[in-house]
Amino acid sequence: MDLKIVNAQIPDRPGLWDIAIAQAHITDLTPVSEVIASPSLTAALDAKGNLVIPGLVEPHFHLDKALLLDRHPAQEGNFAEAMRETLRLKQSFTVDDIQSRARTVIERAIAFGTTAMRSHVEVDPTVGLTGMEALLPLRAEYAWGMTLQLAVFAQEGMASGTEKLLRAAMEMGGDVIGSAPYVDPEPERNVQTIFDIAQDFNCDVDFHLDFLDDREPMLLPFVIQETVKRGWQGRVCLGHMTKLAGLTPNELAAIAPALQAAGISILALPASDLYIMSRRDTHNIRRGVAPIHQLAEFGVNVGLATNNVMNLFTPFGDGDVLKICTLLAQVLQMGTIASHQLCLRMATTQAAKAIGIETYGVAVGKTADLVILEARSVSEAIGSAPMGRTVIKQGKIVATSRLERQLFSA
Numbered sequence: 001m002d003l004k005i006v007n008a009q010i011p012d013r014p015g016l017w018d019i020a021i022a023q024a025h026i027t028d029l030t031p032v033s034e035v036i037a038s039p040s041l042t043a044a045l046d047a048k049g050n051l052v053i054p055g056l057v058e059p060h061f062h063l064d065k066a067l068l069l070d071r072h073p074a075q076e077g078n079f080a081e082a083m084r085e086t087l088r089l090k091q092s093f094t095v096d097d098i099q100s101r102a103r104t105v106i107e108r109a110i111a112f113g114t115t116a117m118r119s120h121v122e123v124d125p126t127v128g129l130t131g132m133e134a135l136l137p138l139r140a141e142y143a144w145g146m147t148l149q150l151a152v153f154a155q156e157g158m159a160s161g162t163e164k165l166l167r168a169a170m171e172m173g174g175d176v177i178g179s180a181p182y183v184d185p186e187p188e189r190n191v192q193t194i195f196d197i198a199q200d201f202n203c204d205v206d207f208h209l210d211f212l213d214d215r216e217p218m219l220l221p222f223v224i225q226e227t228v229k230r231g232w233q234g235r236v237c238l239g240h241m242t243k244l245a246g247l248t249p250n251e252l253a254a255i256a257p258a259l260q261a262a263g264i265s266i267l268a269l270p271a272s273d274l275y276i277m278s279r280r281d282t283h284n285i286r287r288g289v290a291p292i293h294q295l296a297e298f299g300v301n302v303g304l305a306t307n308n309v310m311n312l313f314t315p316f317g318d319g320d321v322l323k324i325c326t327l328l329a330q331v332l333q334m335g336t337i338a339s340h341q342l343c344l345r346m347a348t349t350q351a352a353k354a355i356g357i358e359t360y361g362v363a364v365g366k367t368a369d370l371v372i373l374e375a376r377s378v379s380e381a382i383g384s385a386p387m388g389r390t391v392i393k394q395g396k397i398v399a400t401s402r403l404e405r406q407l408f409s410a
């Protein structure tokens with residue numbers, strides 16, 4: 001046995017448990033006697049009754065454009081400025097610059113307990129393959145603490161030369177292919193091109209889809225149709241989907257079964273979506289966050305993600321997925337214990353499934369990617385995103401954080 005965590009609370013199970021880990025996997029779960037708690041063995045890590053959760057998963061992030069706000073603080077603070085100025089900033093991206101910002105975010109994320117991340121990497125005629133050149137080495141360098149997937153991403157549409165660059169990025173070692181069809185004058189053709197590449201490289205697909213709150217019809221039915229036509233069920237993940245927030249319950253009920261049947265995962269990105277959506281509302285402003293808690297009732301795999309930190313698309317955040325749980329629970333009014341359990345799954349097992357990782361969970365046989373949180377319950381974890389964390393990646397402790405407080409009474 002490589003490691004044993006003793007006296008742990010586990011989501012969905014009453015009582016305290018000992019978790020045995022060997023060869024990077026959970027090999028045994030044993031209930032701790034209520035009368036005699038397990039003695040703290042030297043080889044054991046004592047959770048002291050705290051909560052042990054699966055590693056946090058960041059299923060949708062942009063490492064290449066993180067931490068840009070100091071270069072261009074928001075002047076207008078809207079989506080048009082974010083698109084325009086980020087494109088301008090991209091012209092000066094270098095490998096060193098991207099790596100420097102990405103390292104800061106990755107190291108912070110590992111300390112927060114993020115053991116897997118899917119980062120989009122922009123590839124287009126402006127930035128070329130610089131993002132891939134910067135992030136590919138980091139995928140290997142940080143494998144000790146985080147499983148990093150790189151999703152080759154056409155943020156600027158399929159302008160001439162883009163498809164060739166996307167294919168070159170996949171040849172370099174991209175894991176996933178995706179785009180933002182809403183910026184393309186021919187969105188359906190954009191979607192088809194991405195699926196063509198996915199089929200050629202046998203990789204998963206990840207779209208930024210049905211973002212914004214304009215009156216353009218949703219592209220979702222077309223993506224569902226293509227997913228089924230291409231036999232890509234279970235391999236498609238869609239981020240934002242803010243237009244789902246505008247559907248009536250009947251409209252949502254009409255489309256949800258098709259999503260479930262196609263095995264398409266939906267991710268809400270509340271920090272970005274709350275910031276960008278509903279800008280024409282003058283009062284009682286709509287939230288514009290995809291109702292993923294309702295989709296979950298139809299059996300759709302749903303998750304949450306940070307998307308961006310400290311840039312023009314999202315001038316907030318530190319990359320802590322647990323804080324996004326708090327935000328999502330507030331925005332979608334998830335207050336019950338059951339909904340807090342769902343919220344945690346959205347940031348762990350279900351987020352993992354959304355990016356094609358089926359081995360997450362606190363259960364025998366699952367990968368030993370775990371976080372011990374200084375929290376006594378899932379509700380406390382979701383409610384307060386505690387800073388005290390011990391992070392375990394494939395059975396090894398890779399980070400610890402403690403909040404230091406000092407009071408100075410009179």
Ligand SMILES: [Zn+2]
Nearest residue numbers: 062208239307
């Ligand atoms: Zn994004």
